[in-house]
Amino acid sequence: QVQLVESGGGLVQAGGSLRLSCTASSFLFGSWVMGWFRQAPGKGREFVAATNWNDGRTDYEDSVKGRFTISRDNAKNTVYLQINNLKPEDTAVYYCAAAFKRSLSRNMREYDYWGQGTQVTVSS
Numbered sequence: 238q239v240q241l242v243e244s245g246g247g248l249v250q251a252g253g254s255l256r257l258s259c260t261a262s263s264f265l266f267g268s269w270v271m272g273w274f275r276q277a278p279g280k281g282r283e284f285v286a287a288t289n290w291n292d293g294r295t296d297y298e299d300s301v302k303g304r305f306t307i308s309r310d311n312a313k314n315t316v317y318l319q320i321n322n323l324k325p326e327d328t329a330v331y332y333c334a335a336a337f338k339r340s341l342s343r344n345m346r347e348y349d350y351w352g353q354g355t356q357v358t359v360s361s
Contacts, residue, residue, distance in 0.1 A: 239263055239350045241333045246355030249323055253359075257318040259333030259352055264314055265290050268339040271316040272348060273307060275329035275357075282332065284343040286318060296341045323359045330354040 240262035249255055259271070269290035276282040286307040287296045295307055306319040316333065334348035342348070 239265070239335055241335060241350055241352035243331065243333045243352040243355040246331060246357045248358045248360065251324055251359055251361050253323050254319070254321045255323065255357060257320070257331055257333075257355060257357075259316045259318075261314045261335065265311075265335070268337065270336040270338055270341055270348075271307075271309060272334045272336065272342070272345075273305075273316075273318045274332045274334060274345055275327075276332070276354075277326075277329040280329075282345055284345070285331070287341045287343065288316065289339070289341060290316075294341060296343065298343070320357070323357075325359045325361045327357060328359050330356050 241259055243259045245257040272287040273285040274282050275285050284298050288307045304322050309316045332354045333352040335350040336348040
């Protein structure tokens with residue numbers, strides 16, 4: 238069983254930056270993909286970014302490319318989401334997720350473990 242704990246959310250003005258963190262409770266041996274999803278008020282959960290835990294390959298949803306960066310620190314068992322130039326439409330609960338698989342995925346159903354989420358609110 239893997240527990241994921243997110244942190245780093247908050248209230249920021251448009252144009253600001255945040256770095257979200259997600260730490261796994263146990264070391265991730267084998268093939269894992271770590272993903273970030275978000276859910277805005279009244280909307281469904283959507284894919285944001287993913288990275289392969291072993292080789293660092295990444296994938297981004299088109300609307301966040303150039304502003305969001307996913308990275309990982311294997312020694313700290315932590316994955317990060319750097320968000321720059323925040324926009325009001327980025328307001329959402331951001332969730333970290335882990336999938337025991339090799340290939341990157343945008344499908345939330347393929348993720349096995351989820352964090353509790355961290356709120357990001359962007360004021361205009």
